[in-house]
Amino acid sequence: MDYLNQIKPTDCFAHRLLETRALENPNDTFFTFEGESYTFAQCNQTANRLARNLLQAGIQAGTYVAVLMETSVEYLHLWMALSKLGAVSVPINTAYRGDILTHVLKTCQATVCVMDECFVGIVEEASAGFESFAQVYVRAPEGRALSAGAKHFETLYSPNDDSNLVVAQRHDDTAVIIFTSGTTGPSKGVILSHHYLTAYGLMYAEINGLKDDDVVMNFLPFFHIAAKFMTIGTLVSRGRMLLQKRLSISTFWQEVKAHRVTNFIGVGGICNMLISRPETADDSKTTIRTIYAVPDPADIHAELERRFGCQITTVFGSTEAGLPLFRGVGDAYRPKSCGRVSPYYEVQIVDADDNPVPVGTTGEIVVRPKRPFLTGSGYIGMPERTITAWRNLWLHTGDSGHMDEDGWFYFDDRVSDSIRRRGENISSFEVEVLVNKHPAVSEAVAVATPSEIGEDEVLVQVILREGHTLRPEDLLKHCCEQMPYFMVPRFIGIVNDFPRTATAKVEKYRIRAASRSAQIWDREEQGWKVTREGLFDPQGQAVGSFSAPCHGSALAAPSQKMAELVRD
Template identity: 70%
Template sequence: MEYLNGIAPADAMVHVLLERRAAETPEATFFSFGDGVHTLGDFNAASNRLARNLETFGITTGTHVAVLMETSVDYLCLWLALSKLGAVEIPINTAFRGDLLKHVLATCEATVCILDDKFTDVFRAVYPEGAPFELVFCRSGDAVAPAGVFRDFRSLLDPADDSDLRKPLQHDAIASIIFTSGTTGPSKGVMLSHHYLCAYGLMYAEINGLQDDDVILNFLPFFHIAAKFLTIATLACGGRMRLQPRLSISTFWDEVRAHRVTNFVGVGGICNMLISRPENPDDANSTIRTIYAVPDPADIHREIERRFGCKLTTVYGSTEVGLPLFRGVHDAYRPGSCGRISPYCDVQIVDQNDQPLGVGETGEIVVRPKRPFLIGSGYVSMPDRTISAWRNLWLHSGDRGHFDADGWYYFDDRATDSIRRRGENISSFEVELLVAKHPAVAEAVAVATPSEVGEDEVWVLVLLRENHTLLPEDLLRHCSLHMPYFMIPRFIDIVDDLPRTSTAKVEKYKIRATGRSACTWDREAAGWTVTRHGVFPPGSWDASRAGDVPVPLGGAPARATDQGDIYRQHTC
């Protein structure tokens, strides 16, 4: 049986796609990064050498390997090498630290960790001696002799046999574990089989009509599934990839023209940022054919297609459910809709008792595949959460939606308690847990509040302990020490009471419905700046000195000016 771009199910593994393309056209370009160009043949050989060197350290089929690295050629090579070995790659959000990092590393069952040198201190703060990990490889240019379980990553780059390993791997085995927002609990690691991970990229190629002359721009971090499915789509369609460590709005179109980019992911507020820049007569004079817009902004959809001379595609999907609803490059446009049902899935809208609802009725979106291994394989180390999500033969998304009489589906809201900010799913549970670590805080509530550039901002309401006082600025500093920068709340309210049910549960829907007040503290209005480097009081941020720029949040910055790097390593 063949399907999904003609790939047989047993061959749906990313390293198999690489090896086939490398055998067919070894001199063809696979991707470029910076000033370097990497051919299929050379890159496949490099990943084979890396795989064989990993194997000398006992890393083999089934080994769980945590990876804390930013986008680089080495990381891409490592991912393919682990796939060739049948090891389980577990990419970690590079902004995680402290309790969040410890939870992820403890949950994922990894025995090996590979990290960039810049994250060594973050890792050592959680595991000072490296234990319980058997091996920790540090990628650094420094000639520092490793100690204990720590090893130098450069030892993995030593010369070795560069022929394909041809290990007898099963396509249904777990290839990766990607952590996603825990919504009402800690972050959950979604187990992805080789087949499901590969199919994600194959479906992306189909939805966007990608061909062998396409050039895909990939600026997304590899701890999210998007960077991976863009790489797989490149291999599937026979095109090329332009790999970047981040997205710069100010130089975006220069990059597109220089590398003749034809496709990219417009996640989060990127479409809004691009359209908000002053119109240029050359806007439509580009190579862009398709923008995969998630979400597809209905208010500017037609303007984007007109101004940039391209086609917008869109989907409803997640790490767990894949891409069960989509509007492809050849489909008609239905404003506000995330598409129709994929031929590879069944989708229903159900009530609280899992009974199907009819046209126009809002309920939970549930999904099941028509073919094996086209959704996630459960949550690592969380059997109870797996059973709950995969109940009654349907995968429950936790999202609410409806469909119309023509079979078009619409995403309405999140039934689960999560916040979607700049393409990142943020667990309100984790925000509340970390805010409550402050000694003055008795209770913390985190909710989503609308952002001027699309999606949400993080809004925190706190009750204080008796005889304690707390300034919003001090809570902001506390957050910068305990949570990733993209999770740090923009809005803070210190309150005397919260709306509650008769059983004392906080009624978040009432908080969202009432909305922020004139007394709500807004860090941006107060002049504070948040970047990946930390939190900066008014007047203390020097972008030229720090070599980075703040994430454009709210108000005027919604019109992306020449601020340079916008999306760092936290975009989905």
């Protein structure tokens, strides 16, 4: 289906797709979450009521709203309500804490914060020392006492007009700010217009050939662009969505069978994890039609398609660049290729001076759209980084690749120092900054090293301050105190110096090449375990914890510091 060309650019709004479905298919199921199904009409009416209550609370077009919430029905309602208002949603990674969260909160320009109760403590800590929010809403159990200044999120669901709210806004207005990995500096907030965000979902539906009988399994968090474009793809195709808080490999196929899932994203090592389970006679009888695998695992591609009776689609894209390269439904398979050029983009491989390189030569992948607003609109609060990334009228992806004589593109490596672990982009710069906070560390380097299940693991090498000693286990504990769980390094090396150039620059490629030497400590080999909940020693004892999860645990008690988050 040619979805993108069927919708006028000026009509590209996520909430308008919802309104159209609610008008045309009001009683059809839009999504299912934790056993409950919700129709297009129910979702649209609730979002309208929520939007009007937000408006009466002073949240309007142009208001920036930071959101720290686990995947939930309320999160989806809130996203659609903010879109209807013309407010700017700033979804924040719920694993962020400390300095990283402080940077995001300072940069995003949000004056309103909506959060689950279990994130109150980390937001208080991260926001200390800068201007507080005008309003704070906390999703907590009914009747739970909150500190002065905070309001219950549920009050925004109070009765109100549930007809479509009409607010004047343009398709090129900012809809969402999504923070992605900073590769040579702090994380960057990518500015996404309504048109770009919506078009991303339309392109996803096209690449996967989604239709009205498709069921999309969406287990990615809403602070990732993927969860949003899968939702939009469901809306435009008139399909259904199975919304989940997270993926469970152990129950994956039961969920597929129960809900007749036809499409999901094989991000990170998911494909490897699925193929590693014992094969059964029923594997090829599933309802799965397409697996959107990023990257497409060439070593198991044929086995995946044979075993599960499906087709694998793939792309090269990013939060900033859209989906400029793809291999969609019906396209031929070219091993290890990420696809050919989308009809909506131009793509080149260029050298360090932005000159195109010959076929087969590796260079940086640069992108520009053939129609307006098909890439991000820059980085919030970072004009210099925006100019650098979009220089010479091309968006520079920071990734290197090459093209063959038939026009197929291949991803070769990262020009920058980004690390991708199990679907999360990790800034080596941010890892290094946080490791360097340990009083025994003089200098730190973080690099990617291949993971057995696909993508990368994080490796850190450190030089100690003179007169200091440090065990890898103690540095691991420090990292768990400072970082989100997914950023914590698996491999730690304590060295006398790094390989360097004649000008003393660290030669990271040499560290990567020698990453599994005998001097490198492997926490998994040593029996240490890092989960979302915390750090566990080889005896299984908890020795550190991350921010309290919102699922399956008691919610945090009201904090006395909440009043400080809200401006008078």
